[in-house]
Amino acid sequence: MPSVDGRPAPAESAAEQLAQLAQALRALESIILGKQRQLRLSLACLLSGGHLLIEDLPGVGKTTLAHGIARVLGLSCHRIQFTSDLLPADIVGVSIYQRDSGKFTFHPGPIFAQLVLADEVNRATPKAQSALLEAMEERQVTVDGITRALPEPFFVVATQNPAEQVGTFPLPESQLDRFLMRIRLGYPERALERELLRGEDRRALLRRLAAAASPAALLQLRTEVDRVHASEALLDYVQALVAWSREHPGYGAGLSPRAAIALLRAARAWALLDGRRAVIPEDVQAVTPAVVGHRLRTEGESPGDDPGERLVAAVPIP
Amino acid sequence: MADPTALRLGWMLGGLALALAPAVPRLPVWITAVFLGAAAWRLAIQRQGWRLPPRWLRLALAGACVVGVLLTYRTLNGLEAGGALLVVMGAMKLLETRSRRDLQVLSFIGFFLVLMQLLYDQPIWSLPWLAASVAAIVLALLQGVRSGPPLPWREATGIVARMLAFALPVAAILFLLFPRVPGPFWALPSRGGEAMTGLSDEMSPGTISRLIQSDEVAFRASFEGALPPPAERYWRGPVLERFDGWTWSDLERLPRLNQPLELVGPSYRYRIIIQPHGRAWLLGLDVPGAWDDPDAFLTHEFQLVSRRPVENVRALDVESWPEARIEAELGPITRFRSLRLPEGRNPRTVAFARALRAEAGSDEALVDALLRHFRQEPFVYTLQPPALASNHPVDEFLFRTQRGFCEHYASAFTVMARAAGLPARVVTGYQGGELNPLSDRLVVRQMDAHAWSEVWFEGRGWVRVDPTAAIAPDRIELGLGEALPAGERVPGAALRQLFGVRALSQGWDALNSLWTDWVLGYGPERQLALLARLGLPDGDWRALVVGLTVLVASIMGMFTLWLAWRSRGPRQDPARAAYDLFCARLAARGLPRDPAEAPADYARRVAAARPDLAGPVEAVTRDYLAARYGHGGDPATIAALQQRIRGFRP
Numbered sequence: 001m002p003s004v005d006g007r008p009a010p011a012e013s014a015a016e017q018l019a020q021l022a023q024a025l026r027a028l029e030s031i032i033l034g035k036q037r038q039l040r041l042s043l044a045c046l047l048s049g050g051h052l053l054i055e056d057l058p059g060v061g062k063t064t065l066a067h068g069i070a071r072v073l074g075l076s077c078h079r080i081q082f083t084s085d086l087l088p089a090d091i092v093g094v095s096i097y098q099r100d101s102g103k104f105t106f107h108p109g110p111i112f113a114q115l116v117l118a119d120e121v122n123r124a125t126p127k128a129q130s131a132l133l134e135a136m137e138e139r140q141v142t143v144d145g146i147t148r149a150l151p152e153p154f155f156v157v158a159t160q161n162p163a164e165q166v167g168t169f170p171l172p173e174s175q176l177d178r179f180l181m182r183i184r185l186g187y188p189e190r191a192l193e194r195e196l197l198r199g200e201d202r203r204a205l206l207r208r209l210a211a212a213a214s215p216a217a218l219l220q221l222r223t224e225v226d227r228v229h230a231s232e233a234l235l236d237y238v239q240a241l242v243a244w245s246r247e248h249p250g251y252g253a254g255l256s257p258r259a260a261i262a263l264l265r266a267a268r269a270w271a272l273l274d275g276r277r278a279v280i281p282e283d284v285q286a287v288t289p290a291v292v293g294h295r296l297r298t299e300g301e302s303p304g305d306d307p308g309e310r311l312v313a314a315v316p317i318p
Numbered sequence: 319m320a321d322p323t324a325l326r327l328g329w330m331l332g333g334l335a336l337a338l339a340p341a342v343p344r345l346p347v348w349i350t351a352v353f354l355g356a357a358a359w360r361l362a363i364q365r366q367g368w369r370l371p372p373r374w375l376r377l378a379l380a381g382a383c384v385v386g387v388l389l390t391y392r393t394l395n396g397l398e399a400g401g402a403l404l405v406v407m408g409a410m411k412l413l414e415t416r417s418r419r420d421l422q423v424l425s426f427i428g429f430f431l432v433l434m435q436l437l438y439d440q441p442i443w444s445l446p447w448l449a450a451s452v453a454a455i456v457l458a459l460l461q462g463v464r465s466g467p468p469l470p471w472r473e474a475t476g477i478v479a480r481m482l483a484f485a486l487p488v489a490a491i492l493f494l495l496f497p498r499v500p501g502p503f504w505a506l507p508s509r510g511g512e513a514m515t516g517l518s519d520e521m522s523p524g525t526i527s528r529l530i531q532s533d534e535v536a537f538r539a540s541f542e543g544a545l546p547p548p549a550e551r552y553w554r555g556p557v558l559e560r561f562d563g564w565t566w567s568d569l570e571r572l573p574r575l576n577q578p579l580e581l582v583g584p585s586y587r588y589r590i591i592i593q594p595h596g597r598a599w600l601l602g603l604d605v606p607g608a609w610d611d612p613d614a615f616l617t618h619e620f621q622l623v624s625r626r627p628v629e630n631v632r633a634l635d636v637e638s639w640p641e642a643r644i645e646a647e648l649g650p651i652t653r654f655r656s657l658r659l660p661e662g663r664n665p666r667t668v669a670f671a672r673a674l675r676a677e678a679g680s681d682e683a684l685v686d687a688l689l690r691h692f693r694q695e696p697f698v699y700t701l702q703p704p705a706l707a708s709n710h711p712v713d714e715f716l717f718r719t720q721r722g723f724c725e726h727y728a729s730a731f732t733v734m735a736r737a738a739g740l741p742a743r744v745v746t747g748y749q750g751g752e753l754n755p756l757s758d759r760l761v762v763r764q765m766d767a768h769a770w771s772e773v774w775f776e777g778r779g780w781v782r783v784d785p786t787a788a789i790a791p792d793r794i795e796l797g798l799g800e801a802l803p804a805g806e807r808v809p810g811a812a813l814r815q816l817f818g819v820r821a822l823s824q825g826w827d828a829l830n831s832l833w834t835d836w837v838l839g840y841g842p843e844r845q846l847a848l849l850a851r852l853g854l855p856d857g858d859w860r861a862l863v864v865g866l867t868v869l870v871a872s873i874m875g876m877f878t879l880w881l882a883w884r885s886r887g888p889r890q891d892p893a894r895a896a897y898d899l900f901c902a903r904l905a906a907r908g909l910p911r912d913p914a915e916a917p918a919d920y921a922r923r924v925a926a927a928r929p930d931l932a933g934p935v936e937a938v939t940r941d942y943l944a945a946r947y948g949h950g951g952d953p954a955t956i957a958a959l960q961q962r963i964r965g966f967r968p
Contacts, residue, residue: 231947233891280947282916316913 014224017217018275021047024072024212025273031068031205032061034192038183040273041290042069042157046218047225048269050180050262051136051156053294058161060185064202066117066157073218074211076151078113080132082124084167088131092141106143111135114151114215118158122168129171132156133178153218173295180262181287182294221272228268229278236318237281238264241288244315251296251307259295266291285312324364326462327415330424331357333454337431338405340447344438346390349402352383356409371413380410401434421462428455439594442833453478484877488870495849495866497859498842516595517555517746521769522565523711526725526746527701530798532764536748537592537601538831539760546586548750548795550640552604552770552782553762555747557619559655561736563663564711566729566744572617579616580779581607583641591633591831591839599623601747603638604782610635611843618652619743620644620780631838646779648741656741656774664712664733671737681740681775688734689788692727696720699727699790699801724793727785728769735783741774745782750797756828765798893945893956900938900963907968917942931968938962 021043028039042065045052054062063079070077080091093109110116111132118132135141136156140149158179160171176182188196196202230238238260246254255263264279266287271279289308296307335357342350363370371379383406384394391399408427415424432451435444457478461468469477516536518525537553558566586603600614602622611634613625622636645652659668671688678684698721708714712733715726722730728744735742749768751760770784787794793801849862901911901920909927911920921939925932941959948955 229947229949233894233946278944278948280916280918280943282918285916285919313912313914317916 014221017213017221017224018272020213020217021221021273027072027209027212028065028068031202031209032065033195034188035061035065035185037286038185039065040270041181041183041287044266044269044273044287045181045290046073046153046155047221047272048180048265049153049222049225050266051158051178053176053179053182054157054159054185055162055182055294056159056185060187061202062159062185063117063119064206065185066115066159067206068209069155069157070115070117071206071209072212073115074214075114075153075155075218077115077117078110079117079119080110081119082121082128084123084125086124086128088128091128091131092135092143095144104144106146106148108148109141111141112148112150114153114155116154116156118156120161121158122160122170124169126169129169129175132158133175136178153215153222176294177256177258179294180266181290183290225265225269225272227277228271230264230268231278233318234267234279234281234284235264237284237315238267240318241284241292241311241315245292245296245311248314251311255292255295259292263288263291281317288312324361325468326421326458327360327364329454329458329461330415330421330428331361331412333451333456333458334408334424334428334431336447336454337428337435337451340435340444341401341405341431341438344398345402345405348386348390349405352386352406353409356412360412360415370416376410376413379413380407383407383410397434397437401437404430404434418463422459425455425459425462428458440838442830445833445837449482453482456481488873491869491873492866493840494845495862495869497862498840498845516597516764517599517767519556519558519597520565520567521558521725521729521744521746523703523706523715523722523726523729526767526769527703527723529767530701530723530765534764535593535827535830536595536762536764536766537590538757538834539588539590539603539751539762540758541586541588541760543587545753545760546603546640548797549787550603551750551760552745552768552784553601553748553751554604554606554621554745555601556599557617557621557743557745557772559619559743561658561660561729561733561744563660563709566732568619572619572621572623575616575618575620577645577647579605579607579639580643580646581639582643583639585637585639587635587637589633589635591631591834592628593834594629594631596627596629598625598627600628600632600634602636604640604747605642605644606636606638607642608637630841631834633835633839633841633844643779645774646777648774653741653774656743657736657739659733659736664710666710666713667716667730667733668737670716671734674734675738675740678738681773684738684740685735685773685783688731688738689783689785692731692785692788697722697727697789699723699786699793701802724786725769727789728771731783731785732771735771735773743772745770745772749784749794752797754824754827754831756824757831759828759831761827761831891946893942893959896956896960896963897938897942897946900942900966903966903968904935909968928968934962934966938966 025039025043029036032039042052046069054065056062066079067077069075080086089109091109091111093107093112095104095106097103098105116132121129121132135150139154140147142148161168187193199205241263242255242257242260245251263284267279267283270283270287271277274283276283288311289306291308292311293306293308296311338350338353359371362368384403387399387403387406388394391402393399394403404427408424408431411420411424411427415421429452432448432455435448457474460474460477468474517529556568558568560567560569585607588603590601592600600609600611600622602609605620606616606622609622611624611632614622614634615625617623624632648656674687674691675684678687700721701723703715703722703726704719706714706719712730715722716730716734732742732744746767746769748762748766749770750766751762753759754761768786770782770786772780773783774780784794790801897917904911904924907928909924915923917939921935924935928935938959941955941962945955945959
């Protein structure tokens with residue numbers, strides 16, 4: 001898309017970082033094949049400071065995606081496998097008495113990483129889930145009365161297996177709301193799957209992947225996201241989407257103001273990823289399914305029916 | 319009642335009560351009681367937080383109401399029973415009213431109640447009353463179905479007033495142009511069972527004096543030119559030629575006049591507006607000779623009647639010739655009928671008349687002698703005659719009581735004339751009328767009802783003879799009030815004599831006559847005349863309906879456009895307006911943009927379909943996105959976009 005911005009100058013301030021990010025994206029695309037859109041959404045989610053929920057069946061590359069992102073952006077990465085016996089302390093860490101010094105020392109849990117992969121969050125108890133979700137929201141953890149800030153950037157990629165029902169605790173809607181986006185990966189196309197079979201092991205590829213961008217660049221781009229212009233006309237569109245979901249049947253209770261804010265933020269990040277300094281309706285449309293999909297409870301949701309896509313197709317652009 | 323639900327309900331109940339109020343006197347008491355009870359119950363439910371009655375109870379109550387209506391009216395059909403059923407069902411609906419939809423249904427019931435009033439009668443006061451009822455129901459509907467808290471009172475009334483004002487032109491057009499079907503209102507059952515004040519086709523002692531008690535308007539007449547003098551204001555009604563000794567009556571079906579009228583002398587042209595009386599006859603000044611109503615005809619007794627009963631206000635133009643000679647040749651049947659007297663009744667009268675006949679040289683002399691008898695004997699003209707109890711009432715009246723009202727005199731005179739061999743009959747109708755200077759109309763009331771005689775002279779035909787004029791000439795010249803003996807009054811007349819009341823009642827009458835003339839009297843004939851003036855002389859009602867639909871639809875369409883224009887919000891973005899033009903031009907080439915389609919997606923789609931347009935379309939889209947979603951959208955960008963789009967001709 002050509003430059004929308006009337007004034008080309010400010011873009012240059014972060015041009016280098018953008019170029020890095022674009023390179024990182026290309027690197028990711030070489031590992032996870034045929035999922036450009038999801039990769040881009042993931043990066044937009046990261047850029048806008050939100051957290052990502054990947055909902056899909058096992059084996060479609062959820063973990064690879066999380067590791068890949070960490071790798072190309074040079075982020076420290078921890079993985080927490082959620083199980084039914086997982087305790088909050090297993091996530092945030094624990095203070096242990098040191099006999100030689102006679103003091104308690106804090107052993108940080110796996111949450112202290114720039115990218116936390118929370119695998120199969122719905123298999124843990126609500127207690128453990130809420131420890132994670134609290135940390136996501138507060139960007140800090142409090143253990144024994146001491147508050148410890150989490151690293152910056154802090155990005156949680158949670159995965160959830162929708163098919164597994166027995167012994168799981170699906171995240172309630174109020175907690176789903178903590179994730180900026182929910183994406184699905186889905187099966188690869190036939191040709192790409194063949195390539196996957198022919199090619200090298202993805203994990204080996206991952207290990208060889210070099211960081212294309214730095215956490216510092218990411219943080220700088222985050223400040224750029226906030227500066228992306230959203231005109232009145234665009235805000236009208238965001239409000240029209242939200243209002244439509246509230247006024248028309250088939251969207252449950254409708255979208256909250258928080259959802260509207262999330263939508264705008266994600267659209268800004270998307271525009272920036274595109275190298276633009278102003279949001280256009282295309283940006284909003286691109287992120288809407290991922291941003292609103294898990295916030296709308298729809299009655300009798302069928303697999304082919306995505307409420308976000310339905311919303312985008314229905315709402316006229318003002 | 320701070321609770322908005324209770325407030326809504328209260329408004330709806332108020333509107334319904336207002337709509338129902340005029341019907342209350344017509345409805346059986348229990349129906350009103352059911353309605354009030356249901357309303358009170360529903361309000362109590364609202365206030366006390368009770369539960370609505372369960373389904374089985376509502377069903378049982380509704381069933382009981384239907385049975386009640388059936389028992390009261392013996393039918394569920396017809397205006398009376400149907401109306402009562404509507405009211406009780408509205409009451410039952412109250413008991414299950416909880417959602418907005420229920421309020422809507424209630425409001426429709428309310429509108430039906432309003433309409434129901436008009437099926438009975440349409441007095442002038444009904445207009446403001448019905449307007450108020452409709453406004454109240456619309457107000458309740460407005461408050462009831464809109465979301466959010468109820469509007470403030472003042473704002474809501476303002477909205478309703480505006481809504482009704484906007485509906486007014488449509489109503490006026492429909493009133494003037496909606497095809498008016500002659501005859502009773504479609505298949506509506508006639509109101510035959512109801513008694514309406516007016517002349518009857520029978521006359522016995524007391525018939526007319528009962529009518530005198532009413533000062534209801536019978537009809538109004540507006541004359542072209544001079545009014546006839548009071549002594550000529552005889553309005554010809556039912557002509558009665560059958561006498562059974564007590565009651566004068568006539569044939570059920572009146573044969574048409576089968577001979578030409580001999581119209582001589584001066585004539586009066588006037589428009590007569592008759593209040594509904596439920597019978598077939600129209601009234602005309604003696605003798606009506608020409609009229610403009612195709613439904614009207616003259617009977618062989620020179621009575622103007624209509625093919626259909628006068629159930630609505632009827633207006634017709636009539637021309638009358640007071641000196642017309644009617645029925646110069648008397649047919650044998652009519653002669654026989656006009657001479658027939660019941661056997662063995664009133665022997666003294668018969669003997670007396672025969673004696674007079676023997677003395678009198680001619681028929682005219684006989685009539686003079688008969689009238690002289692009335693003048694010379696101490697006859698009294700009174701509204702309170704003694705009751706006639708014997709089998710020979712005419713004998714009793716003529717020779718014993720000698721006190722009577724016009725029906726007594728007309729009856730006695732006709733009997734004597736027949737006994738003396740002179741064909742005679744009784745004519746009933748109205749005599750007189752009061753000119754209302756405000757409306758310039760002659761107002762004839764039921765109290766002007768009168769009866770007189772007609773006798774047939776060889777060569778002259780039927781001639782009017784009014785024995786009342788012989789006894790009380792003031793009745794004819796000055797009206798009933800002046801003719802009655804001291805101490806006797808026409809009901810309500812004294813009140814009307816007071817100056818202020820007189821002016822007031824004349825004003826009211828003038829208003830009423832405007833109402834009947836312009837609103838109620840606007841019938842099929844006048845509609846046809848109006849259509850002719852509008853250039854639709856054939857009055858094809860199909861074309862009329864189509865035309866009306868188009869007219870009303872275009873009015874509503876224009877109104878909607880106006881509303882849309884008014885609520886278009888802030889002025890449309892110039893970039894957007896230009897882009898809309900761009901989209902419209904592409905749409906004309908078979909590439910319409912979906913309203914939800916993002917501009918860049920659209921541009922891609924257009925470029926794929928029409929590669930030749932790819933360049934300009936992409937440039938327009940780029941400019942549009944920059945102007946509308948970029949920083950500020952400076953005038954230069956917008957101007958460039960407009961320029962580009964103006965030059966874009968796919």
